[in-house]
Amino acid sequence: MNHRLVQSMMPPSNSGTEKYIAIIDQDKVTDEVRNIAVKYDPLNRSGYEGFYVTEDGELHIDDVNVMREHKLIEKKIPNDAIQIVPLPSETGQLVHQYGDNGFRMHDLPVPEDGRIVGLLGRNGIGKSTVLRILAGELVPNFGTTNEETDWNQAIESFRGTTLQTHLERLRDDSVTTAYKNQRVDALHEGDVKTVNELLVARSDDPDRFVDELDLRSIRDRSLADLSGGERQRVAIGVTLSTDADLYLFDEPSSFLDIEQRLSVARTIRSHVQETDAAALVVEHDLATLDLLSDAIHVLYGEPGGFGVVAQRLAVRTGINQFLDGRLKEENVQIRRNSIDFPTAGERGVQSGEPVLNYPQLEKAFGEFSLRVELGQVHAGETIGIVGENALGKTTFVKLLTGSIDADNGTGLDEVTVSYKPQYITPDSDETVRERFTTVADIHSQSFTTRIQDPFELEPLYDRSLGSLSGGELQRVGIALCLARDADLYLIDEPSAFLDVNHRVSIADQVQQFSKQTDCPVLVVDHDLFVIDRVADRLIVFDGEPGRRGQASTPQAMRAGMNAFLSSLGITFRRDEQTGRPRVNKPGSQLDQKQKSSGEYYYGD
Structure with a gap:
């Protein structure tokens, strides 16, 4: 029986300012649960619409109708079948506001000597604002946007807390901070031209991290000629080789x-511990964040609207609660659904017809040579491509696209290929809408359901490509690749500039696109979180970076990950609670046990 009630009037408004949602575990919903929820719902009893039973027997309530009073039902329901939880709301100390109606930042993390504190949250939630304040680059205004503020007001606002001392030192210029910016394309400074000149100009000990960060071979290179990875290592080296009290x-x-x-x-951790300095790290790669951090602050809120720094948690607890979507200590739901991980045993069985057969291929550039083992790509599968930088992964992609020719190897199938390159540069002032109209019918239903809605394009349509952020441009680039009519899709480093939420979304959308269209997708990425989520099979690159590379034939996830991780001497395990990949500490008992058994990657 369908118990849904329909009223033309609006239900009473939620009491207070908090908004709530109902989390319903349909597997635990029994007739008793349905009867209690419908019978005792305060909205139903008042003639409005609350909990109801759908035609297929599921218990439901529209999000807009959930209110605090529904927690009374939660207490009556057995087996935690229903949870009434608040959505993110502005809470805590308002620290900074951009303009009268601009973004608002609430609370701050506390640096701690000798420890690294990780910051985890969506883009646009205030992580960079937090770093700028604690670095002394931004004086907090505490919401007084029309008045000048100084550090004294900040000190007074945090008097009696552990932040007071740090803010006093910022005021008195008695604390030295070293800040590695998100953007690594802006390394130029004055007349500085080379890596060595930059290290000398901005470092207290220019030679300190040259070998640890593999900078010696590029020390005399022009900054303008560096790759993205080289720029990142230089920026980290410049930051670490500054004698600082706080590293960001x-x-x-x-x-x-x-x-x-x-x-x-490992280098950052070692330096922070040796110098007893404090450090804060914003990171979206969960494996790296896990290895780096001693504690975690999750940031939540409304991107572009407000951000809240949640209380400090242990690293595993913080990451797992973030993935679960609920911060228990804050009693707030930051995501509708939890993020789950498939096991390797659930993937790797190919039933689709072959779409691409490629022979053994060889290609040489100067001192570098690439050898590709023959392979076959099937309809409806997603293949991950992993390996160190400078082993020829992008060259392999270009061989398949036909943009370069192999030196040896014939019989490559003729297929149409759509390619999203590693680096996306907006090359015109055209709008996002104008660019998409050149590759697809943006008014078709298939485009709306497969491309526009999943990649959240509609709010970007009237923006120029040049005005997009790195994350927005990345989403547009991936969507453009998938919007083209092709037999095979190649996506190079889709995770760059994306937060964890968007990495999960992109991985899921790519998987879904491949299955819906029966078109295979090849994905090159360095985030094992993304590869673990998106790939059915793997192509593994090994060799000597910059000298020679070899690509394996596509293989099952477990075999591929074992081969790849063993070449690096790294073991991974799955978190018992969430199933996410975690790096084992080198030399730990579990690390040694997995290496001795040959299981570098615990996929199941």
């Missing part, structure tokens, strides 16, 4: 391969 790193893993990410994490 905004997305240190971008453009780095997996080995470099883990090496940089």
Whole structure:
């Protein structure tokens, strides 16, 4: 029986300012649960619309109708079948506001000597604002946007807290901070031209991290000629080689391969512990964040509207609660659904017809040579491509697209290929809408359901490509690639500039697109979180970076990840609670056990 009630009048407004949603576990919903929810719902009893039973027997309530009073029902329901939880709302100390109706930042994390504090949250939620305040670059105004403020007001606002001392030192210029900006394309400073000149100009000990960060071979290179990964390592080296009390790193893993990410994490940790300095790190690669951090602050709120710094948590607890979507200590739901992870055993069985057969291929550029083992790509599958930088992954992609020819290897199938390159540069002032009209019918239903809605394009349509943020441009680039009519899709580093939420969304949308269209998608990425989520099979690159590379034939996820991680000497495990990939500490009991058994990647 359908118990839904329909009223033309609006239900009473929620009491207070908090908004709530109902989390209903349909597997736990029994007839008893349905009867209690419908019978005791205060809205139903007042003649308005509350909990109702759908035609297929599921218990439901529209989000807009959930209010605090529904917690009375939650208490009556057995087995936690229903949870009434508040949505993010502005709470805590208002620290800074941009303009009268601008973004508002609430609360601040506390730096701690000898420890690294990680900041985890969506883009546009205030992470960079927090770093700028604690670096002394931005004086907080506490919402007084029309008045001048100084550090004395900040000190008074946080008097009696552990932040007071740090803010006093900022006021007195008695604390030295070193800040690695999110943007690594702006390394130029005055007349500085080369990596060495930059290290000498901005470092207290220019030679300190040259070898640890593999900078010696590029020391005499022009800054303008550096790759993204090289720029990132230089920026980190400049930051670490500054004698500072507080180090701040905004997305240190971008453009780095997996080995470099883990090496940089170990280098930062070692330096912070040796110097007893404090450090704050914003990072979207969860494996890197896990390895780097001693504690976690999750930031939540409304992107572009407000942000709140939640209380400090242990690293595993903080990351897992973020993935679960609910911060228990704050009693706030920051995401509608939890983020789950498939096991390797659920993937890798190919039933689709072959779309592409490629032979053994060889290509040489100067001192570098690439060898590709023959392979086959099937309809409806997603293949991850992993390996260190400078092993020829992008060259392999270009061989498949036909933009370069192999030196040896014939019989490559003729297929149409759509390609999203590693670096996306807006090359015109045209709008997003204008660009999409050149590749697809943006008014068709298939475009709306497969491209426009999943990639959140509509709010961007009237923006120029040049005005987009890195994350927005990345979404547009991936969507443009998938919007073209092609037999095969190649996406190079889709995770760059995206937060965890968008990385999950992109991985899921790529998987769904491949299955819906029966078109295979190849994805190159260094974030194992993304590869673990998106890939059915793997192509593994190994060799000597800059000298020679070799690409394996596509193989099952478990076999591929074992081969890849063993080449790096790294073992991964799955978190018992969430199933997410986690790096084992080198030399730990679990690390040694997995290496001895040959299981570098616990997929199940």
